Amino acid sequence: MAHLSGTYTYTFSRLDPMYNNSLKTGVQSLVVGLSCTFSGVDENGVSAVEGAYIDGTTGFTNWTDPIPDYPASGVTGASGYAVNYTPDYVSGNISGLANEYVSGLGWLHQLEDQIYGKLHTPISWSDFPFPHDGIPPVNPEDE
Numbered sequence: 001m002a003h004l005s006g007t008y009t010y011t012f013s014r015l016d017p018m019y020n021n022s023l024k025t026g027v028q029s030l031v032v033g034l035s036c037t038f039s040g041v042d043e044n045g046v047s048a049v050e051g052a053y054i055d056g057t058t059g060f061t062n063w064t065d066p067i068p069d070y071p072a073s074g075v076t077g078a079s080g081y082a083v084n085y086t087p088d089y090v091s092g093n094i095s096g097l098a099n100e101y102v103s104g105l106g107w108l109h110q111l112e113d114q115i116y117g118k119l120h121t122p123i124s125w126s127d128f129p130f131p132h133d134g135i136p137p138v139n140p141e142d143e
Contacts, residue, residue, distance in 0.1 A: 004119065006040010006048070008112060012098055014055055017090050026084025029059045032098050036111035042119050052114035058101045060085055 014033025020026040033055035042048045060083045090097065102108065130136075 003043050004038065004040060004048075004116065006038055008108075008115075009037045009039070010108065010111070011035045011037075013053065015094060015098055017087075017094075018057075019087075020084040024087065027060075027087055027090045028082075028084045029057050030090070030094075030097055030101070031055065031057045032101050034102055034107055034111065036108075036115065038112075038115045038119075048119055050115045050118050052111045052118070054107050054111060054114075056101070056105065058097075060097075 012033065013035040014031060016031040017027045018029045018031065020028040033053065035051060035053050037049065037051045039049050040047075
């Protein structure tokens with residue numbers, strides 16, 4: 001990859017916990033959205049500001065046997081122990097839950113790759129100087 005020089009800034013732009021039922025007794029999943037903004041210069045020394053976004057939904061799974069007094073409830077399954085965290089637990093640990101999800105999926109690198117791709121694509125010549133008599137006509141022989 002060509003070299004970009006600058007700063008990547010990451011921001012959680014969406015954190016939406018989803019309750020497990022109408023009684024709101026537990027939180028079964030979390031929608032996470034992450035934005036990234038690059039500010040710096042491209043390989044040609046041209047100033048660049050570019051952004052990218054990614055989102056997804058995580059459920060919560062405990063891979064060990066339930067721990068007494070653990071702030072969760074659920075049923076065991078082939079993929080582990082599905083849990084519903086208490087609302088207080090999610091509220092108090094939202095940063096850790098969101099960062100663990102992002103880290104596990106490698107989103108920081110994915111966002112950097114998206115931005116790199118945006119900065120290394122052909123650039124439209126938006127102010128192309130058409131001939132003084134306007135856009136050239138289509139050759140009638142090609143019709």
